[in-house]
Amino acid sequence: MAKKRKTGRPLSRERVLRVAVTLADRGGVEGLSMRKLGEALGVEAMSLYKHVANKDDVLDGIVDLVVGEIELPVPGGDWRATLRRRAISAREVLLRHPWASLMMMSRVNVGPSMLRFVDATIGCLREAGFSYAVADHAWNAIDNHVHGFTLQEMSFPLAPGKYREAAQAHLPMIPADRYPHLNGLAQEVAAGRHDGLHDFEFGLDLILDGLERLRAHAD
Amino acid sequence: MAKKRKTGRPLSRERVLRVAVTLADRGGVEGLSMRKLGEALGVEAMSLYKHVANKDDVLDGIVDLVVGEIELPVPGGDWRATLRRRAISAREVLLRHPWASLMMMSRVNVGPSMLRFVDATIGCLREAGFSYAVADHAWNAIDNHVHGFTLQEMSFPLAPGKYREAAQAHLPMIPADRYPHLNGLAQEVAAGRHDGLHDFEFGLDLILDGLERLRAHAD
DNA sequence: AGAAGGAGCTTACACTGTAAGCCTGAGCCG
DNA sequence: CGGCTCAGGCTTACAGTGTAAGCTCCTTCT
Numbered sequence: 001m002a003k004k005r006k007t008g009r010p011l012s013r014e015r016v017l018r019v020a021v022t023l024a025d026r027g028g029v030e031g032l033s034m035r036k037l038g039e040a041l042g043v044e045a046m047s048l049y050k051h052v053a054n055k056d057d058v059l060d061g062i063v064d065l066v067v068g069e070i071e072l073p074v075p076g077g078d079w080r081a082t083l084r085r086r087a088i089s090a091r092e093v094l095l096r097h098p099w100a101s102l103m104m105m106s107r108v109n110v111g112p113s114m115l116r117f118v119d120a121t122i123g124c125l126r127e128a129g130f131s132y133a134v135a136d137h138a139w140n141a142i143d144n145h146v147h148g149f150t151l152q153e154m155s156f157p158l159a160p161g162k163y164r165e166a167a168q169a170h171l172p173m174i175p176a177d178r179y180p181h182l183n184g185l186a187q188e189v190a191a192g193r194h195d196g197l198h199d200f201e202f203g204l205d206l207i208l209d210g211l212e213r214l215r216a217h218a219d
Numbered sequence: 220m221a222k223k224r225k226t227g228r229p230l231s232r233e234r235v236l237r238v239a240v241t242l243a244d245r246g247g248v249e250g251l252s253m254r255k256l257g258e259a260l261g262v263e264a265m266s267l268y269k270h271v272a273n274k275d276d277v278l279d280g281i282v283d284l285v286v287g288e289i290e291l292p293v294p295g296g297d298w299r300a301t302l303r304r305r306a307i308s309a310r311e312v313l314l315r316h317p318w319a320s321l322m323m324m325s326r327v328n329v330g331p332s333m334l335r336f337v338d339a340t341i342g343c344l345r346e347a348g349f350s351y352a353v354a355d356h357a358w359n360a361i362d363n364h365v366h367g368f369t370l371q372e373m374s375f376p377l378a379p380g381k382y383r384e385a386a387q388a389h390l391p392m393i394p395a396d397r398y399p400h401l402n403g404l405a406q407e408v409a410a411g412r413h414d415g416l417h418d419f420e421f422g423l424d425l426i427l428d429g430l431e432r433l434r435a436h437a438d
Numbered sequence: 439a440g441a442a443g444g445a446g447c448t449t450a451c452a453c454t455g456t457a458a459g460c461c462t463g464a465g466c467c468g
Numbered sequence: 469c470g471g472c473t474c475a476g477g478c479t480t481a482c483a484g485t486g487t488a489a490g491c492t493c494c495t496t497c498t
Contacts, residue, residue, distance in 0.1 A: 033486080044447055050444075108375070118398075119399070122403075149363065173329050189355075206430070263479080265456075265479080
């Protein structure tokens with residue numbers, strides 16, 4: 001009669017990882033433990049180890065799952081537009097999974113989605129005429145910006161309503177006499193002149209323009 | 220007779236943080252625990268809490284200590300050269316403390332050294348004629364590259380001797396039929412064509428050039 | 439029917455951060 | 469000098485972590 005212990009569906013690496021992602025989405029990775037993960041699946045912690053090597057395996061797994069959500073760059077078009085689109089898609093995904101940026105920067109990632117993703121990216125750049133070396137740098141430069149910016153964006157909330165309180169919380173630490181320039185910037189920020197996507201694309205275009213100039217020059 | 224429990228020197232926040240840094244340098248932050256830190260100081264773990272609020276306080280403290288090691292950008296000179304020097308100095312420091320990059324990206328840092336550092340940076344950019352908004356983006360773009368690149372540099376060792384083994388360890392995961400471009404790049408890397416500082420400055424100049432062009436255009 | 443194996447569970451260990459409270463010696467004050 | 473205060477250490481304790489080892493029982497195959 002298939003009296004499964006608690007939940008109907010059987011466990012599987014697939015299912016474990018998917019639940020791990022949603023658990024990390026609320027609560028962050030640091031709040032994700034094997035026991036909580038087990039509980040969320042209606043299962044004891046140790047049972048997970050039948051489907052997953054260890055916690056690091058889980059972490060690698062959920063990162064690759066998230067990478068899989070990013071729109072793959074398709075070759076054949078304008079390289080600049082393609083990579084621009086890629087970066088914006090990545091940012092969207094990373095905002096959905098606020099814990100992911102850090103993990104993608106901190107750990108070597110060689111999951112299948114990641115490999116496919118990077119391969120496609122390098123493909124686009126090679127197709128555009130970049131050397132392997134420059135393609136490598138280009139890809140890194142873009143992704144550093146994507147992750148770095150998104151990280152900052154999340155730790156300093158850009159939602160218009162949050163400006164004031166965030167600024168008010170931090171301003172006392174930045175007296176104008178000691179840190180004149182920082183203070184000036186903080187007030188600019190508190191005035192609400194910053195805006196997520198626009199600012200993101202600003203830095204992105206800085207890099208893309210630089211690359212294009214490099215490419216034109218090399219021809 | 221002042222029979223201090225074990226060690227001659229008395230404890231102090233200063234001393235705790237300095238030892239914490241050296242402990243993190245070998246062993247990484249994830250290997251740094253309050254008990255080990257206490258042991259290294261000849262003291263019980265709980266004694267640390269008389270000088271430090273909690274572990275987060277320690278982490279914030281050691282990050283700020285490390286930031287203090289970076290050469291402060293001095294205003295008055297050529298902004299491009301100044302910021303270039305700043306970035307290179309930062310990279311040197313971050314290579315000395317491999318755990319620091321991640322922490323500087325992941326946590327909001329408002330220690331005195333950090334504030335001074337950022338203030339001086341913004342000052343240079345403002346002096347060069349950039350608006351607050353662009354100065355903010357510029358500083359972020361540069362630091363994203365510094366941290367991102369250094370992180371990658373450390374997780375994928377660039378020391379010439381290490382190329383081969385790292386490549387050999389990873390190449391089996393990158394079959395040429397499935398990931399043609401990645402494979403091509405990996406072989407380029409395995410051939411030893413990459414080099415830390417040179418590659419770092421490549422990306423750095425990409426950003427600095429972009430900024431300079433932006434500045435000239437705005438005038 | 440019997441064997442085999444896999445998927446779950448239980449127990450246990452070493453380790454983490456830190457709350458609460460004790461103890462002792464140094465410095466200060468009347 | 470006697471006594472008080474209290475800072476800076478120590479002890480104990482708790483809730484939580486990852487995971488090794490081994491048990492149990494259900495399913496499936498022969």
